[in-house]
Amino acid sequence: MSEATAKPELDGATRLGLQTTVIALSDTKLLLGYHYGEWTFGPPAIEAGIAACSMAQEEFGHTRLFNRILKREFEVEIDPLNDTRAPQAFASIAFLDSAFESWADLVAANVVVDQALPLIIRAYIGGGLYSIARVADKMLLEERFHYAHAEGWVRLMEERGGAPRDALHDSLSRAIRDTSAFFGPPAHDAALVTAKLKNIDDDALRQRLLDRLANLLAEPETVGLTSGSQGWTLAEPLEWEDWDPARRRLDGGGPDAAILDELRGTKNVAFKTA
């Protein structure tokens, strides 16, 4: 399979910033796909299980494409089945670290995490990394259906009120904080914007996500948001001292070992085909 590429001349730091972004997109989509797959069973409607299964397939497909870009553009090889990285090496959004307790977690991941990634991908369209731009159209088309699913469930649980809405708000609060951290401190990606690899910085993308989420909710304050002069922000701002730029996270954790074992097929090594 050949894929034409354009390799812009980048300095070391800019190149590393781009590489860590692609790894973070790949890792997060892998974990997101895992959770969608996990909720093929046990959803509140059989159609929701079918949708979750379909979204899992698409997220795994996106991971596969990002891993090809990593190999071709950065000579970094990530094969989920043969990956030996420790959980603390993953650059995924912390909200995805553990098994989801309820459907509310799935909906929160769907509407927050799954909407954050397309914002980042879209920012690279028209930038110098052709290999991202050439796959973005199709990815974003598939993501539109993920958003339709997420929006439908958020509106339904909001309308229903009571325990479903409270559970959703609790899940959203955690997903929003972890995903906000993923976007990083202001100006952390200034070099990528200056190099014209992306057309908007992550701080502005985070703002866009929070505004979009606030518009979906009757009372955005219940999920830890507050309205300010620039739009909606976190009521309790994040402290950035411990932010790890390689992992785009604030904490030292990582995905549960049991989840990584399942993703890697650890129990079925003897049956591997390659």
Place this chain on the structure above:
Amino acid sequence: MTQVSETEVWQALEGVNDPEMPVSLVDMGLIYDVSVDGSGVVEIKLTFTSIGCPGMDMILEDIRGTVGSIPGVADIEVDVVWSPPWTKEKLTDRGRMLLKAVGLSV
């Protein structure tokens, strides 16, 4: 040496079915372009219905096997492209008819 034409390649691809549908890759609208150079190297640009398509490798293998059996083909280069993305509007009339016949709303 036998000269291969683009028409021959298109005709061969009409015999390669999507593994999940009773429709050829051509009628699915998955083949975006075919070209053949003077030395018998065939270049095929194609896409898939979904990035997560589990049948990708199988389809590529079928293409290589089928097109590779045309006399005069020296090599096959397959370029998987994602833009413009596939939508059901890319189905041919025949593809639409066949899918309707198996109960799909297209």
